[in-house]
Each structure stands twice: as C-alpha cells, then as structure tokens.
Amino acid sequence: GENVEQHPSTLSVQEGDSAVIKCTYSDSASNYFPWYKQELGKRPQLIIDIRSNVGEKKDQRIAVTLNKTAKHFSLHITETQPEDSAVYFCAASPPNNDMRFGAGTRLTVKP
Amino acid sequence: GAGVSQSPSNKVTEKGKDVELRCDPISGHTALYWYRQSLGQGLEFLIYFQGNSAPDKSGLPSDRFSAERTGGSVSTLTIQRTQQEDSAVYLCASSLQVAGSYEQYFGPGTRLTVT
Numbered sequence: 001g002e003n004v005e006q007h008p009s010t011l012s013v014q015e016g017d018s019a020v021i022k023c024t025y026s027d028s029a030s031n032y033f034p035w036y037k038q039e040l041g042k043r044p045q046l047i048i049d050i051r052s053n054v055g056e057k058k059d060q061r062i063a064v065t066l067n068k069t070a071k072h073f074s075l076h077i078t079e080t081q082p083e084d085s086a087v088y089f090c091a092a093s094p095p096n097n098d099m100r101f102g103a104g105t106r107l108t109v110k111p
Numbered sequence: 112g113a114g115v116s117q118s119p120s121n122k123v124t125e126k127g128k129d130v131e132l133r134c135d136p137i138s139g140h141t142a143l144y145w146y147r148q149s150l151g152q153g154l155e156f157l158i159y160f161q162g163n164s165a166p167d168k169s170g171l172p173s174d175r176f177s178a179e180r181t182g183g184s185v186s187t188l189t190i191q192r193t194q195q196e197d198s199a200v201y202l203c204a205s206s207l208q209v210a211g212s213y214e215q216y217f218g219p220g221t222r223l224t225v226t
Contacts, residue, residue, distance in 0.1 A: 001169060032213050043202065043217040044154070089154060097142055097208050098167050099215065103153040 002027040004092050006102025013080050014110050021105045023090035024072045032093040033066060033073050036101075039086045047088075048075070080109045113137070115205050115218035123224045124193055132188040132221045136205030143186050144215060145178055146202045154202065160186065161208070193225045 003026040013019050025033075034049035050057045050064045050073065057064050061080075066073040073092075077084055087106050093099035116135045124130050136143050145157040156170035160180040171177070175193075180186040190197055200222050204215040 001167075034214065036215075043219055044215075045217070046214045049214070093213065097161060097206065097213060098159050099144070100156055101146075101154040 001098065002030055002092050002094055002100040004090060004100050004102040006090050006105060008105060009103065010106045010108070012108045012110065015080060015082060017080055019075075019077045019080050019084070019107055019109075021075045021088055021090065021107070022072060023074070023092070023102050024070075025092035026071070027092065027094050028068075028071065029094045030092040031095060032097075032099075033064070034091050034093075034099075035062075035064060035075050036089045036091065037086045038089065038104075044089060077107075080107075082109050082111050085109045115203060115216050117201075117203050117218040117221050119221060120219065121222045121224075123226060126195060126225055127192055129189065129191045130193055130223065132190075132201050132223070134186045134188070134203030134205075134218060136184065136186070136203070137207075137216055138184075140205035140207050140216075141183070142206040142208045142215075143180055144204045144206070145186070145188050146204070147172075147199045148202055148220070149199045157188070157201075190223075193223075195225050198223055198225045 006023045031052040036044040037047045038044040063076045087104045090102040118133045141162045143160040147155040158178045159167040175191045178188045200220040202220045203218045206215045
C-alpha cells in the first residue's frame with residue numbers, strides 16, 4: 001500500500017515569513033494529493049489538493065507543487081499569519097482512493 | 112447539509128470491556144474511513160470501505176479491532192477487550208468519490224479513554 005513521509009515534524013516561523021512542508025510517497029500510481037489543516041481540538045479540513053496531471057496549484061497564500069518523477073510534493077504558505085498555526089497533514093491516494101496520510105507537521109507562527 | 116457525525120463524542124470504559132463507536136457518513140458518500148489519533152500524533156489509518164468492495168483492513172492494529180458498514184451507510188468500529196493503549200480519538204471520514212470530488216469530510220471524533 002501507499003506510504004507517505006512528511007517533514008519536518010515541527011516548524012516555527014516568524015509572522016510574515018514563508019513556510020514549506022515536504023512529503024514523499026511510495027506508490028507511483030497515486031494521482032491525488034490533498035493537504036489538510038487541523039487546528040487544536042478540531043477535525044482535519046481540506047485546504048488544497050492537486051492531481052497528478054498538474055505540477056502546481058495556488059490558492060491565495062497557499063500553493064502546492066508536485067514532482068511525479070521524484071514522487072514528492074510540497075505545501076508552501078507565504079506571508080504566514082498566527083492563524084496559520086495548526087497541524088498540517090499531507091496525503092496521497094492511488095486510483096482506488098485508499099488514501100494514506102503523512103505524520104503531520106506542527107506549524108507555529110510567532111507574532 | 113448535515114456533515115459526518117460520530118457517537119458517542121466521549122467514551123470512558125474500563126480495561127477489558129468492549130466498546131462500539133458509530134459513524135454516520137454524509138448521505139450518498141460511497142467511501143468511509145476510520146482513523147485513530149493519539150494525543151499530539153498523526154492520523155493512523157485503520158480501515159477503508161468503498162461501496163460494495165471488500166474493505167481494506169490493513170490498518171487494524173490487532174484482531175481486537177473490527178468494523179462493519181451496513182447498507183453502505185452507517186459504520187461501527189468495535190474494540191474488544193479494550194486496553195489502555197487504545198485510548199485515543201477515533202475519527203471517521205467519508206468521501207463522495209466521483210470525478211473531481213475526492214475530499215474526505217471528517218467527523219468530530221470519539222474520544223475514547225480506557226481506565
């Protein structure tokens with residue numbers, strides 16, 4: 001089955017700086033790569049996703065890049081704000097949608 | 112519309128007892144997932160149901176764990192002879208899984224405490 005690794009496990013940045021979280025996956029058939037944000041005490045929620053026929057996708061301050069050859073994808077958050085502080089999970093899903101999540105990155109944005 | 116619901120929201124049980132956790136997915140969602148999340152940890156995959164296909168049970172940590180999904184809708188996760196290490200939040204998610212719609216919608220979770 002799919003195996004997803006995520007780095008770093010914790011990330012602390014100053015407000016206004018950029019944050020980058022990286023993930024690798026093992027199953028070359030995976031074709032869907034979502035990112036979820038989980039605020040303290042809340043359920044995970046989708047913030048952005050990318051499919052394998054696209055190399056990059058942006059939504060305001062967040063962007064995701066995908067390198068299928070290297071089997072890695074990244075989340076980029078620009079102009080970070082304190083409300084971006086949360087745990088972020090990447091995931092990879094093969095065509096049968098048997099999705100697996102990375103271990104998560106705890107992002108702290110210091111004001 | 113209504114989102115994914117789970118019950119109970121909290122469950123305290125004594126070591127050795129059996130527990131049942133319930134998940135009501137969003138109506139029409141064909142896929143249903145169970146995850147376990149220990150305090151401050153990631154989303155540990157447990158089991159995946161997709162339509163009428165055989166479920167992927169590869170994430171169940173031991174034979175004390177089982178799950179079923181009746182009528183392609185409600186799912187129950189059963190933990191037999193609970194142990195203290197089973198204490199965690201159990202999250203359920205459902206997904207529509209038609210072209211362009213693969214987002215998983217999570218329920219609020221059941222916080223299980225085994226004393």
